[in-house]
Amino acid sequence: MIVAKTRAELRIKRHELIVAYHKANLSRPVVGIVPTMGALHAGHSSLIEHMVRECDLSVVTIFINPAQFAPGEDYDTYPRTLDNDLRVCEQAGVHLVFAPGKDEMYPADYQTTVRVAGLAEQWCGAARPGHFDGVTTVVSKLFGLIQPDRAYFGQKDYQQYRVIERMAIDLELSVDIVPCEIEREPDGLALSSRNRYLSPAERAAAPRIYQALTRMQELFAEGEREVARLIASAGRLLNDGPGPLIKLEYFAVVHPRSLQARETAEPGDRVLIATRLGKTRLIDNVPLEG
Ligand code: AMP
Numbered sequence: 472m473i474v475a476k477t478r479a480e481l482r483i484k485r486h487e488l489i490v491a492y493h494k495a496n497l498s499r500p501v502v503g504i505v506p507t508m509g510a511l512h513a514g515h516s517s518l519i520e521h522m523v524r525e526c527d528l529s530v531v532t533i534f535i536n537p538a539q540f541a542p543g544e545d546y547d548t549y550p551r552t553l554d555n556d557l558r559v560c561e562q563a564g565v566h567l568v569f570a571p572g573k574d575e576m577y578p579a580d581y582q583t584t585v586r587v588a589g590l591a592e593q594w595c596g597a598a599r600p601g602h603f604d605g606v607t608t609v610v611s612k613l614f615g616l617i618q619p620d621r622a623y624f625g626q627k628d629y630q631q632y633r634v635i636e637r638m639a640i641d642l643e644l645s646v647d648i649v650p651c652e653i654e655r656e657p658d659g660l661a662l663s664s665r666n667r668y669l670s671p672a673e674r675a676a677a678p679r680i681y682q683a684l685t686r687m688q689e690l691f692a693e694g695e696r697e698v699a700r701l702i703a704s705a706g707r708l709l710n711d712g713p714g715p716l717i718k719l720e721y722f723a724v725v726h727p728r729s730l731q732a733r734e735t736a737e738p739g740d741r742v743l744i745a746t747r748l749g750k751t752r753l754i755d756n757v758p759l760e761g
Contacts, residue, residue, distance in 0.1 A: 500527030504619035510550040510664035539605030720745035
């Protein structure tokens with residue numbers, strides 16, 4: 472596995488890998504990318520394994536993108552575990568890891584922002600101003616550098632997946648955006664690099680987020696369609712019992728593509744939730760099946 476830390480190194484190594492593949496196979500490789508911020512866990516591994524199965528050349532990027540953290544967020548304390556991340560990539564069969572520093576991605580004369588209007592302004596975009604501008608900007612740069620045919624994103628960050636899909640359509644980027652299933656702990660908590668911030672009491676309470684989501688699915692399956700009633704019933708589970716408070720930032724049923732809030736739920740809609748446990752912000756989501 473090759474590790475590139477600069478854009479120049481990446482371009483050369485990518486080119487060499489493509490030429491070698493072409494010589495051996497007399498065809499162009501399908502290039503895949505999994506963009507990450509590192510601190511890799513089983514959620515990332517499932518994206519990486521999905522890519523390795525489907526692509527001829529597999530690239531993982533590891534970059535804690537300062538542009539997607541608002542002032543006062545956890546950029547400085549975000550976990551950095553590069554040695555372990557490289558082992559995970561190597562074992563999964565990744566060919567190339569790009570792990571640049573922040574000055575490498577944003578040199579002093581850097582000036583451009585990529586913004587998806589509308590879709591990126593609601594939900595997490597409203598709670599974290601500028602967050603999605605940082606995401607779409609860095610993902611555009613990574614697409615430009617790696618020129619992937621397929622890019623793998625977790626549905627854990629459902630809005631991010633839809634925002635990037637929109638960007639790829641609007642900017643005519645010839646890359647398939649591939650959504651991947653959410654990986655969870657046995658108790659239902661969605662895996663996240665930020666779960667390690669939780670105190671033992673917060674960790675014990677955190678599975679209630681997924682319990683509220685699955686309650687929503689059950690109520691929907693039983694025929695309830697009125698969103699206000701669905702939210703009121705399922706929301707009660709969040710702070711049912713002892714332990715720290717789960718503060719709700721938003722809890723909504725939305726159209727799966729436009730992410731517009733619904734008053735009456737329909738099959739195929741998505742339930743989105745964002746919460747705070749102490750200082751830690753946790754998000755999750757589930758589909759409503761017909
Ligand atoms: P991050 O390193 O947090 O930027 O995440 C990198 C990619 O991994 C994103 O596409 C995330 O949606 C995805 N991801 C993070 N957690 C999970 C999870 N629990 N299940 C599936 N994908 C995930």
